[in-house]
Amino acid sequence: MWPFRKRLKTPSLDPTYGDPHRKALIRALQRRKWKFARELFNMAADPDEMAFLMEAVADVDGIQGSIGEWVDAEPESPLPVLVAGCHAVYWAWEARGDKRAKYTAAAQFREFHKRLHYAEELLRRVLTLDPDNVTAWTWLVTSSRGLELEPGEAQQRFEAVTRLHPGHLVAHEQRLQYLCAKWAGSDEEMFDFARGAAANAGPNSLLHELVAVAHIEKWGNSDREAGNEHIRSEEVCAELLTAAENSIFHPDYIPAGPGWAPRVAVFALAFELADEFDAAAHAFALLENVVTPWPWGIAGDPVEIFTNSLEYVTANRS
Template sequence: MWPFTKRPKDPVLDPSYGDPHRKALIRALEKRKWKFARELLNMAADPDEMAFLMEAVGGVDGIQDWIGDWMDAEPESTLPVLVAGCHAVRWAWEARGGKRAKYTTAAQFKGFHERLRHAEALLQRVLAREPDNVTARAWLVTSSRGLGVGPAEARQRFEAVTRLHPGHLVAHEQRLQYLCAKWSGSHEEMFDFARGAATAAGPNSLLHELVAVAHIEKWDATEREEGNEYIVSDEVRAELLTAAEDSIFHPDYVPAGPGWAPRVATFAMAFELADEFDAAGHAFALLDGLVTEWPWQILGDPVEKFTASRDWVTTNRS
């Protein structure tokens, strides 16, 4: 058991995940202070931190309206082109909307694909000058899903990232999404990838979160009654606990560093769905009221669903 040691905080949706570096970047971009944003991005210590910051870039509205000023001011720099390309991938998903394909209009798909092609052109501009730019290659893994590129090319894009940075968390997550049945793969391909990546990662790695994502994706893709029966099965619960023990419940794990919060939240949600209330309670305690869009957006409003899930877990813990 992992009892709460203090009263849980009121849930707050925080796009910075409480990280001051990411918060400063978001504010700089919102105010179009690209020189400050440039300095903050250049401070990234490694590809994982750059990915963490670039995910924040994607969430800032309106960058496409002014990023050309930065590119014009610094034509020799690839950084503003990278920012524009990564942002355009998220901008493309905004055009598509969050519903499944059968509920997406032809106009939405048209805008989605146009923006993705724009994003790919920008990212390829970066790679033409910096072939080893890990972030540009990682975001091409995401765009490959939206454009429906073939399996061989999609795999090559992912492997181009992992040759440079084997444990790139965002690239692994996006590769898993490509392999989901709702996109270009199947449940079998998704689980093979998730389990293989977790095994290769070893203990105390957030890559074990991929196993939890895979179970959530299968639950979400299944008729609700059947999905609920699936995710509370002994086999699923055991695999979720093992994955957590090798990551967020590992003795050496510290809830800090780039992008920790949505990965802990993924376990919190998976455990709540699986009726593993003690484990879910521990994950919620690590979050301490911090709400992230993923994974709660799968269920609806993130703050509402986080709160309902946490309260249900608190009520049902032994």
Template sequence: MAMLRDWGLALGRRAGRPVARVQKDSGDPEVERIRVAAAAADWSTVRDVLEGRPESEDRTELVRAVGATAGAERWIAEVLAAEPDAPLPRLVAGFRHITWAWEARTAARATQVSRAQFEVFHARLRTAEEWLYEAAEREPGWTTPWVGLITTGRGLQVGREAARRRFEAAVRRDPHHVPVHQQRLQQVCAKWSGSHEEMHAFARASVFGAPGGTPLGQLVARAHIEHWLHLDSRAGEAHMTRPETVASLREAAEHSYRHPDFVRSGGWLEVYNTFALAFSLAGDHASARECFAATEGRVTEAPWDYVGADPVAAYKKHHAASRR
């Protein structure tokens, strides 16, 4: 799976009905603005956008958008040289090197990645770590550097204890930061260094340790989707349709998007899309329809890229199944 993806939405209409589309941003106009500026090597605009979005309002998506821009590693090097003490260029350089590292590795299974690819992957991640630690040292209150460090730590296989310390450093700064928890969930998956039991326990503790209406509710749905992916088709279907699985999804939904305090801002579409897939796989078509209706055809890249190369096609397939 491609790492550090930006989440996206777009809404079209055909004959008065929503047409599902995917676009790599959350609908925040500043994401597109910063992406255009990054592509043009316009550091002045990139800096203005980032400085205009405080850490308390989660600027992770904006930094990721710059990091995902091809060629950004060239112009950010010039900025680093020109601003040797500034934390923002280091933050951007760190995220660019993370994305650049996974571009070299690709989304292939480890057995299909060459030694040369792994060498480039690890070298770029080590460079990312240097920039991110420097950003964190210059701005101790920032959470975003730690989002990056949790990711680099997983790629570099720093070990369970070091990975745990990085997560704890992040949540000390922002206890309910969604990208931080998403990255930690990946760390405790069976496919990395954890287990199904640890993954589900982490998801539940994170969700129910947060106030009602939390967007972290999606972690429970993501955990079940990860579990499903790890199994063969028959065992995966059996897991998703277990009464216990359906009950856990409904309980998380009640504490998340069904809660009266849930706010449709930030990554709210990601919450609905993730629950839509989980409920669809679980055979709870009424709950899936509820989530699909809330999206109004607006498709986030994840979780649909888990179930097909084309997120829109996967969304449409499960949407159709939920209406039968």
């Protein structure tokens, strides 16, 4: 099903990335068609596809007020509890907001932690029913960052995922965020993790995107002059190009599959920041004007930032 996606003519924010499966799931959850939602989740072929579908839950308003219907209807099933728990993680971040800690009110933090603890209760309940539920463990990796759990516990959660599905893309991305200097780690830990994951991934894997994410994080966590100096250095540009050649620029790569668009977009943004305009144009061409909240939303309205970036790259490429 994945290769069949809508081709967009103008930049458009599309939470489905043009994927009809994800679109149908969002509509089913919005309309409380729980049996149909179950069927759609059950179509996921592997944990990466399941994570791709579960990420769509974030785009459904009102889940916390209605999901109890599904939980009560299927008291022995872990799936509706899993959906509620994963959505509660997004719900918690909604309460916190996306600003740095120093710009976040104490009341926001209290609600953030309250909702995260609620999410953890639900996800732990899933694990009592299904101890090897990869998706539950993955969203616990995310909540470990918000709750600022000690490093050992956070590491154990990540290892619980990779023991079951070694290349889980979302779990790796969330683990990298935990290791960022702005959360519980450092630049050294972040880069060691990103490079290690890429080295173990092999060619034609989107895990190489972690290298680009790490450099964007370094750029964003520095003052503008230092950030530009870092990401435009010869060594970083070479590393970004190697990462792309092993993933989205690999001859066997097809821009399709679960969660493809934001990972391609990360490379487009990283190459733009690095003044590697030909490589950036290549990445933008793969996107075909599909706009995703991440990474474009880190600097403002995603469609506006995407459009400005594309125009800047087009104007400056050789």
